[in-house]
Amino acid sequence: MVTMAVQIARGPDGMPLRTKLARVERRRKLRAFTLVLPLLLFILIGFVLPIGRMMFNAVHDDTLLTLMPRTTAALSAWDGADLPDESAYAALAEDLKQAWAQRATGAIAKRINYELPGLGSQVTSSARKASTLSAGPYKPALIEINPLWGRQDVWSLLKRGSSAYTAYYLLRSVDYQYGPNSEIVASPPENAIFWDMFLRTLGISIGVTAATLLLGFPVAYLLATLPAKYSNLLMIMVVLPFWTSLLVRTVAWVVLLQQHGVLNEMLLGLHIISQPAQLIFNRIGTVIAMTHIQLPFTLLPIYSVMKTISRTHVRAARSLGAGPFYAFWKVYFPQTLPGIAAGSLLTFILCLGYYITPAMVGGPNDQMVGSFIAHYTNEELNWGMASALGAILLTATLVLYYVFNKLVGVDRIKMG
Amino acid sequence: MPASTYASPMEKGWYYLHRLICTAVLLFLIAPILVIIPLSFNSVPFFSYPMPGLSLRWYQEFFLGNQWQVALYNSIFVAVSVTLLSTTLGTLAALGLSRPNFPWRAALLSLLISPIMVPVVITAVAMYFFYADVGLLNTYLGLILAHTTIATPFVVITVTATLTGFDHSLTRAAAGLGAPPVTVFFNVTLPLILPGMISGALFAFGSSFDEVVLALFIASVDQRTLPRTMFSGIREEINPTITAAATILILFSIAMLTTVELLRRRSERLRGIRNS
Known part of the structure; x- marks a missing residue:
């Protein structure tokens, strides 16, 4: 018996079956991983890496370190109490001359201008003058050229530049900045x-989430309780907007709500109002358009949970003597909570990152964090600020995404 | 389903109130989309009813105007490339992930579909910096790759959904009967996952065709797409041609919605899932 068992446990080539099976399993796993690999690499290189670099840019800025190497080196021993001594000024003059020769003063000026607004042009002009200096002592000469080189806050900034890492952009994002002696002060x-902008973003997101919940819940209930032949028809009215281009829907709202748009003309025609109401390019328009876009996102998860709730529960409660509202509130409603959580969390996450809709139907006071990120990237070209705001928004999104995953499960995300 | 005859007056009141609210909400959802369609046939460039006359002039401008023609061509070219690329990448990944006991499946799936959870403006800024360094800024290739990043998760999700409940003994049976892996894939696996792949491809096409933020950040005017043209059209003076463009896009979404729904039914029928 024992010899037979040993014989069965070995394949014809004398290898134990267990080893063989493990090898086949490993090969199968490897093949499965090979299938995933192209997309994984694509996402890692084309998506994770750029976003990681952006996050890194939020705390990394080596402009001063690379463009003013001598000054930042000379300042490493400076205690920050009084103005630095002649050696630091000599290094500064040397750096300014070199920067002027290499046409790099613009970058230095821009970097200094971020933290000390208005000094950018003075930095450029003094670099031009400093390029003519030939011999020391440099300290009085440079202060003579421009008094900015005698300012404590300028030198503190240069000293901070000796590190390639800066908390400046993140501090600015929460309304703090460095004071004259590198202490952290309120902006x-x-x-x-x-x-204010973060509060506005949160406020609009919460408002839109609440609106979609209030509007979506009754409709989800109707769709879940109607017979299939009616609910399928009504479902199209929910799903069609979901499928329609975001731009088209925004265009539709502009056409409907603008000064001489459909709604205003209708209300004027019915003599409900005497002059056109301002319905768009303000907070009202933003919230209406965003609610319209997000409503299916909130509604559909609630609907799919409601579909699974057995109607016998409420009937049982009723037959045991509960009133209609009590039965609904105590028996039906608690069972819809997973759907409510999933739908509203999804809508809230998506709302935080809105950029296009507020840009199109909102006014200047309705812009959310996304618009500021775009503004700093495209118009101010202050990539540190764009990255810092982006890092904060991304962190918030990822934390909520994690919660969503734990709560709902990523497998449950379905389309349509 | 009328209100129950046994209901109290208060319950009846609630019943009708509920119906009223639902009608209002459904109107809110569908009305903006429907209102814009007739306006695209307006003979005058205003946005109000009643319309003085009907005309096809905005459609003429849309299909013959150079600005819109280039945009339409760009959109289709980019979206088709994105569809091919993302369907291939996404289907392969979904096939791999659906193998039983794939290690770190949940974590990997979260990572692969994270591009649709991260706000597009962040993706756009990050890619803008990255593409500036690698020289992909303002190129078709850059735009296609960027759109593929945000389109592929849709393919992964739909194909994964089709593969849940996929009977792996079918492929084993085919292999046991002597079919090489390639034959197994094309004759057994592919017909079963095809509906999911096509839905995913349509989603991918739609998400690229509708995408505006990436197109604004990493493409130039030369690669302008339809949404980008519409975006600048709204920011400046709103031109009625936009309503014609919008109507065509709405028809397009209706066609897509119908196709996906038909495919979903077919797929459920093939896999023997009955919808109660």
Whole structure:
């Protein structure tokens, strides 16, 4: 018996079956992984890497370190109490001369201008003058050229530049910045715009999520309780907008809500209002258009959960003496909560990143964090700021995405 | 289903209120899309009813105007390339992921479909910096690759959904009968997952065809797509040609919706799933 069992456990080539099976399993796993590999590489190189670099840009800025190497080196020993000594000024003069010769003053000026607005042009002009200096002492000469080189905050900034990493952009994103002695202070009111912007983003997102929930829940209930032949028909009315181009829907809202648009003309014609109401290019238009776009995202998960709730539960509650509202609230509603959580979380996550819709139907005071990221990238060319705001938005999104995954499961995301 | 005869007046009131709210919400959903279609036949460039006359002048401008023609051509060219690329990549990945006990399946799937969860503006900015360095900025290739990134998750999701409940003993049976892997794939696996692949391909096409943020960031005017042209059209003076463009896109979405729904039914029938 024992010899037979040993014989069965070995294949014809004398290899134990267990080893053979393990080898086949491994090969099968390897083949499965090979199938995934092209997309994995594509996503890693074309998506994860660029986003990682952007996140890195939020804290990494070596402009001053590379363009003013001597000054930043000379400042590493500076205690920051008084103005630095002659050696640092000599290094500065040397760096300015070199930057002028290499036409790099623009980048330095831009970097200094970020933190000390208005000094950019002075940096450029003093670099031009400094390029004519031939011999020391440089300290009085440079301060003579431009008093900015006698300012504590400028030198503190240069000293901070000796590190390639900076918290400046992230601090600015939450309305803080560096003071004259590199201490962290609250931004002055004219710069303190970001906290408001984040609150606005949150406010609009919460408002839109609540609106989609209020509007979506009754419709989901109707669709889930109607007989299939009616609900399928009504479902088309929910799914068609979901499938229609976002641009088309935004165009539709502009056409409907603008000053001489369909709605205003109709209300005027019916003598409900005496002059056109401002319905678009403000907060109203933004919230209406965003609610319209997000409604199916909230509604469909609630609907799919409601479909699974047995109607006998409510009937049982009723027959046990519960009133209609009590039965609905205590028996039906709690069972819809997973759908409500999934739908509203999905809508909230998507709302945070809105950019196009507020840009098209919102006014200047309705722009969300996405618009600021775009503005800093395309118009101000301040990529550090764009990256810092992007990093904050991305972190928020990923945390919520993780919660969504834990709550709903990524497998459950379905289309249509 | 009328209100139950046994219902109290209060319940009846709630019943009709509920119906009223639902009608209003459904109108809110569908009305903007329907209102725009008749306006595209308006003979005058205004956006109000009643319309003084009907004309096809906006369609003429859409199909014959140089600006829109280039945009339409670009959109179709980019979307078709994106569809081919993302369907291939996405289907392969979904096939791999659906193998039983694939290691770290959930984590990998989350990573692969993360491009649709990350706000597009972040993707756009990140790719803008990246493409500027590697020289893909303002090229067709760059735009196609960028759109493929956000289109592929749709293919992965739909094909994965088709593969749930996929009977792997079918492929084993085919292999046991002597079919080489390629034959197994084309004769057994492919016919079963084809509906999912086609839906995924349509989603991919649609997401590229409708995409505007990436097109704004990483493409130039030379690669302008239809949504990008519409976007700049709205920001400036709104031109009625946009309503013609919108109508065509709506018809396009209706066609897509119908196709996907038919495919879904076919796929469920093939796999023996009955919808109760």
